[in-house]
Amino acid sequence: xxxxxxxxxxxxxxxxxxxxxxxxxxxxxxxxxxxxxxxxxxxxxxxxxxxxxxxxxxxxxxxxxxxxxxxxxxxxxxxxxxxxxxxxxxxxxxxxxxxxxxxxxxxxxxxxxxxxxxxxxxxxxxxxxxxxxxxxxxxxxxxxxxxxxxxxxxxxxxxxxxxxxxxxxxxxxxxxxxxxxxxxxxxxxxxxxxxxxxxxxxxxxxxxxxxxxxxxxxxxxxxxxxxxxxxxxxxxxxxxxxxxxxxxxxxxxxxxxxxxxxxxxxxxxxxxxxxxxxxxxxxxxxxxxxxxxxxxxxxxxxxxxxxxxxxxxxxxxxxxxxxxxxxxxxxxxxxxxxxxxxxxxxxxxxxxxxxxxxxxxxxxxxxxxxxxxxxxxxxxxxxxxxxxxxxxxxxxxxxxxxxxxxxxxxxxxxxxxxxxxxxxxxxxxxxxxxxxxxxxxxxxxxxxxxxxxxxxxxxxxxxxxxxxxxxxxxxxxxxxxxxxxxxxxxxxxxxxxxxxxxxxxxxxxxxxxxxxxxxxxxxxxxxxxxxxxxxxxxxxxxxxxxxxxxxxxxxxxxxxxxxxxxxxxxxxxxxxxxxx
RNA sequence: CGGGGAGUGGCGCAGUCUGGUAGCGCAUCUGGUUUGGGACCAGAGGGUCGCAGGUUCAAAUCCUGCCACCCCGACCA
Numbered sequence: 001x002x003x004x005x006x007x008x009x010x011x012x013x014x015x016x017x018x019x020x021x022x023x024x025x026x027x028x029x030x031x032x033x034x035x036x037x038x039x040x041x042x043x044x045x046x047x048x049x050x051x052x053x054x055x056x057x058x059x060x061x062x063x064x065x066x067x068x069x070x071x072x073x074x075x076x077x078x079x080x081x082x083x084x085x086x087x088x089x090x091x092x093x094x095x096x097x098x099x100x101x102x103x104x105x106x107x108x109x110x111x112x113x114x115x116x117x118x119x120x121x122x123x124x125x126x127x128x129x130x131x132x133x134x135x136x137x138x139x140x141x142x143x144x145x146x147x148x149x150x151x152x153x154x155x156x157x158x159x160x161x162x163x164x165x166x167x168x169x170x171x172x173x174x175x176x177x178x179x180x181x182x183x184x185x186x187x188x189x190x191x192x193x194x195x196x197x198x199x200x201x202x203x204x205x206x207x208x209x210x211x212x213x214x215x216x217x218x219x220x221x222x223x224x225x226x227x228x229x230x231x232x233x234x235x236x237x238x239x240x241x242x243x244x245x246x247x248x249x250x251x252x253x254x255x256x257x258x259x260x261x262x263x264x265x266x267x268x269x270x271x272x273x274x275x276x277x278x279x280x281x282x283x284x285x286x287x288x289x290x291x292x293x294x295x296x297x298x299x300x301x302x303x304x305x306x307x308x309x310x311x312x313x314x315x316x317x318x319x320x321x322x323x324x325x326x327x328x329x330x331x332x333x334x335x336x337x338x339x340x341x342x343x344x345x346x347x348x349x350x351x352x353x354x355x356x357x358x359x360x361x362x363x364x365x366x367x368x369x370x371x372x373x374x375x376x377x378x379x380x381x382x383x384x385x386x387x388x389x390x391x392x393x394x395x396x397x398x399x400x401x402x403x404x405x406x407x408x409x410x411x412x413x414x415x416x417x418x419x420x421x422x423x424x425x426x427x428x429x430x431x432x433x434x435x436x437x438x439x440x441x442x443x444x445x446x447x448x449x450x451x452x453x454x455x456x457x458x459x460x461x462x463x464x465x466x467x468x469x470x471x472x473x474x475x476x477x478x479x480x481x482x483x484x485x486x487x488x489x490x491x492x493x494x495x496x497x498x499x500x501x502x503x504x505x506x507x508x509x510x511x512x513x514x515x516x517x518x519x520x521x522x523x524x525x526x527x528x529x530x531x532x533x534x535x536x537x538x539x540x541x542x543x544x545x546x547x548x549x550x551x552x553x554x555x556x557x558x559x560x561x562x563x564x565x566x567x568x569x570x571x572x573x574x575x576x577x578x579x580x
Numbered sequence: 581c582g583g584g585g586a587g588u589g590g591c592g593c594a595g596u597c598u599g600g601u602a603g604c605g606c607a608u609c610u611g612g613u614u615u616g617g618g619a620c621c622a623g624a625g626g627g628u629c630g631c632a633g634g635u636u637c638a639a640a641u642c643c644u645g646c647c648a649c650c651c652c653g654a655c656c657a
Contacts, residue, residue, distance in 0.1 A: 012606060012618065013592045017650050037649075092656070109657055143581090143655050151656085415657070447657070483616065518617040525617090538616060
């Protein structure tokens with residue numbers, strides 16, 4: 001491929017609307033252009049990377065028996081109503097009507113579509129198991145798209161769905177996908193972690209996320225320093241050191257705390273660490289979209305945060321519960337936030353494990369400007385349940401007991417779920433088992449954010465000059481800076497190198513523009529293909545060309561006569577090398 | 581939806597406070613000199629200053645309304 005024959009426009013300045021390096025570099029390199037927020041055109045070079053990654057995905061899923069299909073992007077309302085998600089997904093589904101006033105949405109995910117596809121065909125346990133996947137454009141009407149392809153409205157996703165006769169089979173399918181995903185991200189060549197995760201409103205009871213580690217990641221991961229335990233902070237079990245209980249319960253004592261609104265202010269005033277104070281929060285335990293008001297009090301240590309995802313799961317809600325407004329807090333407790341506590345409350349009180357056994361607590365008095373000292377469980381207030389309610393954090397003990405947790409930022413690029421029969425029951429996707437009983441199919445679903453993965457790879461692999469593509473998905477293997485594009489000797493050399501590379505299935509991009517060398521070098525660094533070859537009068541006069549490694553900037557001189565073979569070998573070596 | 585920022589040639593920005601000829605850098609085109617890390621000189625083209633009202637002799641600039649964008653938060657398979 002020659003620059004002069006391609007469609008490629010690079011930018012010197014970083015675009016004003018791009019914040020993180022990967023987004024800036026992709027726009028600067030002409031890889032993507034924004035059409036609307038979260039909606040992008042993929043240029044010819046990004047498309048090449050995309051196809052390469054898709055190829056890796058197809059190969060690895062194929063090895064595990066995945067069968068590729070392609071489902072519609074436009075879905076009728078009816079299938080989404082069958083599962084209740086027409087409402088549940090809310091505004092995230094882009095809905096519209098046709099000329100006959102029939103309602104549709106754009107496919108945000110395809111559990112409904114694939115279950116409908118399968119239920120018409122599968123009749124017997126003999127028809128199972130199988131695993132279907134597709135690579136397709138998804139549309140989700142994100143509230144706030146950001147960071148280019150990281151959180152787009154329109155994006156390419158690989159989604160797969162497994163169908164089995166029983167749970168054991170479904171879990172086997174889950175394990176297969178787990179290992180396929182491991183292989184896929186290893187081949188992509190990124191530093192990634194697999195973590196326990198919340199299953200969100202997809203449903204199901206087992207779920208893990210694949211994260212590419214990067215500072216700009218939207219998710220916080222907690223990883224054990226000594227073992228392979230890793231979890232999304234949202235669901236990471238919190239282990240707290242047991243409380244050493246002082247033996248006697250002192251008398252309850254009210255004291256003035258004027259103008260002390262936060263735990264930190266209170267801690268400072270009382271000269272005790274915030275961990276020794278008690279934080280009182282109020283949530284509405286009812287389903288977020290219902291009219292019902294069911295206030296619940298949640299107690300944690302002053303240094304901890306309540307975890308809404310854990311509350312959601314504990315209370316069996318479909319979405320995280322809502323924190324009460326200041327006004328509502330006043331109505332249910334008699335005080336504003338900052339002066340609330342469990343004493344005298346007329347609602348269930350949930351207490352975090354970390355407070356179990358603690359005596360003589362400092363809590364709000366439910367009267368503005370007052371707190372209690374020496375509040376004790378049993379004597380002064382009652383607790384409905386003890387549970388793990390808090391956000392785990394760096395420095396906590398790992399749940400597997402093998403060390404302490406360290407915090408990383410990650411970009412979620414893959415997610416696997418064991419679904420069970422949530423969709424098959426609602427949509428009547430059934431089969432007859434060996435004894436002639438009608439059974440719902442056991443399902444799993446598995447996603448990879450294809451476009452997101454590629455940007456995440458760039459986010460992880462770039463420098464001040466530009467992108468450093470992992471060789472597995474680099475748009476081209478070799479970037480030739482043809483410094484004298486009119487020199488017959490140079491052109492002849494490029495031809496022979498091109499032939500040699502094509503013979504082994506490698507790709508070559510030639511910058512044949514009438515530009516000065518500096519311009520070509522800058523663009524080569526920006527575009528970020530793994531190897532660059534400089535061909536110019538200066539080195540040709542010495543009977544040499546220069547091969548430059550994009551990642552290390554190492555230069556090797558190669559004799560012209562040996563150039564085609566040596567460069568082919570270098571390209572081959574690069575492709576075989578994995579960064580991590 | 582809440583908070584913040586910013587809408588000015590293709591890109592990046594100044595000008596707005598204090599109303600008075602629409603500017604700079606990059607890119608583009610022409611000619612010339614250059615040619616191994618974003619060259620230089622000379623010339624040229626390109627903007628209804630987001631949109632609509634209003635104030636004024638006069639509006640990019642002041643007022644009102646709307647639209648769209650970016651960031652933080654809420655939300656998120």
